[in-house]
Amino acid sequence: MKGRYIHWFYYILALLIVLLLSIWLSVSYGEINLSLVEIIQILKSKSGIEYTILNKIRIPRILLGFAVGGALSLSGVLLQGVYRNPLVEPYTLGISGGASLGVALAIIFGLSTGIGSVLLPISGFIGAAMTIFLVYFLSLRNNYVNISKMLLIGVMVSFIASSAVMFLMSTTTTENVHSIVFWIMGSLDTSNVLLIRIVLITSLIGLVISYLYVNPLNALRLGEAKAKHLGVNTHVTIRVLFIIASLLTGISVSVVGVIGFVGLIVPHLLRIFIGSDYRILLIASFLGGGIFIILCDLVARTLIAPNELPIGVITGIIGGVIFIIALSKSKIH
Amino acid sequence: MLKISKLISGYSDKFRLKEISLHVNKGSLTGIVGPNGSGKTTLFRSLTSEINILGGEILLEGRDIKKLTSKEKAQKLAIVTQNTEVFDIPVEDFVLMGRLPYKKPFQLFEKVKDYALANKFMKLTGVYKYKAKLMTELSGGEQQLVAIARALCQEPELLLLDEPTSHLDISHQLKVLNLIQKLNNDLGLTVLIIIHDLNLASEYCDYMAMMHKGSIFKKGLPEEVLDYKNIEFVYDTVVITQINPLSKKPAIFLVSDKVLKKNSSEPRH
Incomplete structure (x- = not known):
């Protein structure tokens, strides 16, 4: 059925066009608005305050937004495939809870000052990684992962972690509470080029490795037993995909928050x-995840400019509304 | 073809297969019957490696089934189960999934040969007309035919079916089994089928094994296995067996308790 591949090509082309458009919008609008011609001139001149705004603020944010959006969306789709449940998302497994706990502890112990811009993501990632291993090993039995058990353990670990964060918040200073809450709400505002590079590269590597397992993932739509009948090594597939999804989420959450x-x-x-x-x-x-985050960040930056809204608020509201509209109009039940 | 020797397998100490031996000859259509809990499914899962083999061995074309990689196994052994897992996927894509054991990593697209085989088997199973339809739009019987087409796409040596007709009405039961018989006759495909319905088993299988409490109680031709004494012992129930006038195969009748009490003096066989 060649026609299907042509359709796929058009979908990807359309997404790429939308991606370029959203990048363009996001570069143009903000505290100062720039036209396309101006942007090209500024980038050519490589000097002036506008160049600094583009080069140090807007473009890094776009790259980070693209990488984080891609990573979160990819890990969502991988987990939905592994769990055969369309309502699973990266945060269901407690990864964000663990990261929040790590960051909350770091803030309370005063690690956020000084070279804080790197220490917070690191503690977030340690928290996320520990949650991942905890959930994974608790759901192992006879060396095999029990998928439904894993999901429940993830949800529980998530609850425990958020309760622990609330406990920490109720016992610490107002200033710390503010920092924790602000981190949890998420922001793409980081000037650390190294962090942006790490997120961008890992998310692209994650995408390539996932494609190595795309045929097994397709077979898993039939259920684990039937995928096995088709020659899929389901244990390896589930394990690898789970690890990719967790790492992608862990890294994203530790850099940009929840x-x-x-x-x-x-x-x-x-x-x-x-x-x-x-x-x-x-x-x-x-691609869709990247576009979504870039656009949501644009809204977060411009809606109450010069102030900035937490991007998590925008993704939640816009995403939820679009989702409900699309779902009520679609034929899928 | 398939040689099961002294197979022991099972989940716990409570239930295990007790040294089962069974030979499935190339080109045969072999049926496995037996009451619920007699070990049919355990045997099936031992063949599909869903449970561990604790003793004995299973040889597929002379090779130990435990030593085959999952891909190699899927190229030799295709499986059709009771229910076909359906979701919004076009019939053609569903059938093409049978080519998965032949795909290389990173091979995203099907080859021309894959399409040719899918078309061939969709035509053979009579589902070609539904090619572009979604699986969810088909009836249970049609879904089973599609599942068989997918299994055939694996180009297997042995087709293993686990009660493929148990949810179907009689017309679809016959449709599915006639197709299996045709594949067996025309393509020389070896078939091993687990089947609940003794009459269908009698009609279609050329060799049978009857299981009882984790072992094979009787194996042989349908007329040897489906003797009323065997059935009454294994199923712990009263039946009447006669010969189907057309196929000359044994046919089994069931009798209700009420009728049985009324006619207790009548000879049943």
């Missing part, structure tokens, strides 16, 4: 339009 809903909404919306074939769904989710 930006919710991306891993749930973007894959879900795309499934409605392009179906359940993971060969197209993986790349489409990655």
Whole structure:
């Protein structure tokens, strides 16, 4: 069926065009608005305050937003495939809870001062990684992962972590509470080029490795037993995909905070339009997630300018509304 | 073809297969019957490696099934189960999934040969007309035919079916089994089928094994296995067996308790 591949090509082309448009919008609008011609001139001149704004603020934010959106959305789609449950998202497994706990502890112990811009993400990542291993090993039995058990353990660990964060918040200073809350709400505002590079590179590597497992992932739509009948080594597949998804989420969350809903909404919306074939769904989710975050960040920056809204608020509201509208209009029940 | 020797497998000490031996000859259509809990599914899962083999061995074309990689196994052994897992996927894509054991890592697209085989088997199973439809739009019987087409796409040596007709009406039961028989006759495909319905088993299988409490109680031709004494012992129930006038195969009748009490003096066989 060659026609299907042509369709896929058009979907990817459309997503790429939308991506370019959102990058353009996001570079143009903000505290100062720039036209396309101006942007090109500024980038050519490589000097002036506008160049600093583009080069140090807007473009890094866009790159980070693209990488984080892609990573979260990809890990959502991978987990939904592994768990065969369209409502699973990266945060269901407690990864964000663990990261929040790590960051809350770091803030309370005063690690956020000094070279804080790197220490917070590191403690966030340690928290996320510890949660991942905890959830993973608690759901191991006879060396095999028990998938449904893992999901429940993830939800529980998530609850425990957020309760622990609330406990910490109720016992610490107002200033610390403010920092914790602000981190939890998420922001793309980081000037650390190294962190942006790490997130961008890992999310692209994650995408490539996921494609190595795209055929097994497609077979898993039939259920674990039937995928096995088709020659899929389900244990290895589930393990590898779980690890990729967790690492992607852990890294994203530790750098930008908790930006919710991306891993749930973007894959879900795309499934409605392009179906359940993971060969197209993986790349489409990655691009779609990137677009979604770039646009949400644009709204977060401009809505109450010069002040900035937490991006997690925007993703939650916009995402939720779009999702409900699309779901009520679609034929999928 | 398939040689099961002294197979022991099971979940716990409570239930285990007790040294089962069974040979499935190339080109045969072999049926496995037996009451619920007699070990049919355990045997099936031992063949699909869903449970560990604790003793004995299973040889598929002379090779130990435990030593085959999952891909190699899927190229030799195709499986159709009771229920086909359905979701919004076009029939053609569903059938093409049967080519998965032949795909290389990073091979995203199907080859021309894959499409050719899918088309061939969709035509053979009579589902070609539904090619562009979604699986969820088909009836249970049609879904089963599609599942068989997918299994055939694996180009297997052995087709293993686990009660493929148990949820179907009689017309679809016959449709599915006639197809399996045709595949067996025309393509020389070896078939091992687990089947609940003794009459269907009698009609279609050329060799049978009847299981009882984790072992094989009787194996042989349908007329040897489906003797009323065997059935009454294994199923612990009263039946009447006669010969189907057309196929000359044994046919089994069930009798209700009420009728049985009324006619207790009548000879049943």
